[in-house]
Amino acid sequence: MPLALLALAIGAFGIGTTEFVTSGLLPEVAEEFGVSIPTAGYLTTGYALGVVAGAPVLAVLGSRVPRKKMLMALMGLFVAGNALSAAAPVFGVMLAGRIVASFAHGAFFGIGAIVAASLVAPQKKAGAIAMMFTGLTVANVVGVPMGTLVGQSAGWRVTFFIIAGLGVLAVLGIAALVPPQPNPERTRISGELAAFRNPQVLLAMAMTVLGFGGVFTMSTYFTPMMTEAVGFAPASVTWLLVLFGLGLVGGNLIGGKYADRALMPMLYTALGGLAVTLALLPLAAHNKITAAVLIPVIGAFGFATVPPLQKRVLDQTADAPTLASAVNIGAFNLGNAIAAWLGGLVISAGFDYTAPNWVGAAMAASALSLAFLSAALERRTDRSGRIVAAGAPTTAGAESIAAG
Numbered sequence: 001m002p003l004a005l006l007a008l009a010i011g012a013f014g015i016g017t018t019e020f021v022t023s024g025l026l027p028e029v030a031e032e033f034g035v036s037i038p039t040a041g042y043l044t045t046g047y048a049l050g051v052v053a054g055a056p057v058l059a060v061l062g063s064r065v066p067r068k069k070m071l072m073a074l075m076g077l078f079v080a081g082n083a084l085s086a087a088a089p090v091f092g093v094m095l096a097g098r099i100v101a102s103f104a105h106g107a108f109f110g111i112g113a114i115v116a117a118s119l120v121a122p123q124k125k126a127g128a129i130a131m132m133f134t135g136l137t138v139a140n141v142v143g144v145p146m147g148t149l150v151g152q153s154a155g156w157r158v159t160f161f162i163i164a165g166l167g168v169l170a171v172l173g174i175a176a177l178v179p180p181q182p183n184p185e186r187t188r189i190s191g192e193l194a195a196f197r198n199p200q201v202l203l204a205m206a207m208t209v210l211g212f213g214g215v216f217t218m219s220t221y222f223t224p225m226m227t228e229a230v231g232f233a234p235a236s237v238t239w240l241l242v243l244f245g246l247g248l249v250g251g252n253l254i255g256g257k258y259a260d261r262a263l264m265p266m267l268y269t270a271l272g273g274l275a276v277t278l279a280l281l282p283l284a285a286h287n288k289i290t291a292a293v294l295i296p297v298i299g300a301f302g303f304a305t306v307p308p309l310q311k312r313v314l315d316q317t318a319d320a321p322t323l324a325s326a327v328n329i330g331a332f333n334l335g336n337a338i339a340a341w342l343g344g345l346v347i348s349a350g351f352d353y354t355a356p357n358w359v360g361a362a363m364a365a366s367a368l369s370l371a372f373l374s375a376a377l378e379r380r381t382d383r384s385g386r387i388v389a390a391g392a393p394t395t396a397g398a399e400s401i402a403a404g
Contacts (some may be wrong), residue, residue: 003177004119005116006173006177007170007173007174007178008132008174008178009131009138010135010169010173010174011071011112011135012109012133012134012135012136012139013138013143013166014075014143014166014170015078015104015135016139017144017166018082018101018163019047020139021143021144021147021148021151021159021163022043022044022098023144023222023223024148024222024237024241025147025148025156025223026041026043026223026224027223028151028155028156029091029094033091035091037347038347040091041220041221041343042095043098044216044220044336044337045336045341045344046098046099046102047098047101048216048334048335048337048340049102049333050101050102050103050333051103051332051334052333053103055330056326056327056330058074058103058106058107059110059322059325059326062074062111063322066180067111067115068115068179068180072171072174074104074108075104075171075174076171077100077103078101078108078167079167079168080101081099081101082101082160082167083161084096084097084100085098085160086157086158086159086160086161086163086164087157106330106333109132109133109326109329110322111325111326112132113129113310114314116129117129117311125260125311126256126263126307126308126311127257127260127307129256129307129311129314130255133303133307134252136248137248137249137252137303138249139245140245140299141242141249143163144241144245145238145239145245148237148238149238152234152235195316195323195324199377200312200316200374201313201316203373203374203377204328206331206367206370207267207271207305207309207367207370208332208335209331209332209334209335209367210363210364210370211270211274211302211305211363211364211367211368212302212305212335213332213334213335213337213338213339213360213363214274214275214302214360215274215278215298215299215302215360216336216339216340216360217339217340217356217359217360217363218281218298218357219244220336220339220340220343221343221356224353225354226291228352228353229353230286230291240292240295243299245299246299247296247300248303249303251300251303252303252306252307254300254304255304255305255306259307260311264374264378266308267309268371269304270302270304271301271305271364271365271368274298274302274361274364275364275365277297277298278298278360278364279358279361280294281294281298281357282354282355282357282358285354310328310329338363339356342356343360
């Protein structure tokens with residue numbers, strides 16, 4: 001794999017750390033600002049909605065900026081947002097900082113996925129995308145547990161200042177390792193929007209919202225679930241997050257490998273496994289061992305959906321991928337926001353901290369149904385591989401789909 005993928009992974013590591021670290025620090029933040037746990041959960045919801053809003057806007061604004069420069073600018077925005085969160089005097093300011101940082105997220109991964117895919121042969125695109133996302137998953141093994149440990153011992157503000165420093169390191173890494181990118185083709189916005197007339201693109205994005213979003217019904221309330229419902233000591237949360245992160249890393253690599261070989265079967269397996277394991281977690285939560293075993297399995301099934309879903313969108317929008325790629329990253333986070341919000345409603349209704357996992361299981365099962373629908377529509381494709389609908393993929397994109 002090209003060394004440039006390491007630079008993209010560095011940026012992904014910083015973004016992954018800030019996205020997920022609030023799961024480990026939710027009680028500390030809630031206590032300092034005097035808000036409830038469900039209210040503090042808005043830090044996850046707000047971040048996710050910021051990604052949804054920022055992804056298409058920044059993708060369009062940066063559509064004619066060389067991609068390397070755009071990636072560096074996005075990481076600069078990320079640094080500013082995390083510094084604001086770290087210095088926030090009240091909860092509202094911290095939430096604002098989270099939203100500022102989130103604006104960089106969708107466009108960075110959307111543009112980064114295009115750059116990553118362009119660095120390798122067509123049959124290795126999903127693997128290259130997975131390598132970039134490895135930074136996001138490794139953040140859950142190293143960045144999030146360490147951020148949680150630092151936040152619990154030295155204060156959560158220190159954690160966010162360190163994350164801002166990671167953003168600076170990412171800017172330097174991109175500057176040094178990513179080769180100069182040609183100016184993007186002057187694709188009209190109408191051409192980018194045409195991709196959304198393809199039903200397969202919309203179905204893939206709906207699967208993204210429902211599938212990976214289901215993971216966040218568990219991860220958003222991870223700390224209170226593990227401590228209050230399962231009975232682990234607060235100090236154990238760091239190591240439980242490491243287990244979760246290891247599952248994410250493994251699932252990401254497996255999803256990238258097999259999406260290049262059999263994309264739809266990989267989705268069936270990941271979404272089906274995710275629905276089952278999320279449904280089992282409330283039952284397993286009465287035993288520390290079974291709960292600890294399920295945590296990395298849920299992470300693996302959840303992140304195994306990411307490379308195939310992102311590749312499917314790129315395959316279907318080969319002529320104008322920038323906006324669709326960024327919007328699909330936003331779709332991941334729209335699912336996160338919906339999941340965190342629904343989980344908060346369930347908890348506020350009086351159920352325990354394991355109950356949101358039932359919501360996640362239902363979301364994943366719905367995504368699996370859409371995957372079967374997508375495959376059924378694809379079987380109606382004519383022999384050239386072109387969907388009989390406006391905004392159909394190019395022949396090259398269709399061939400990639402057929403290979404999946």
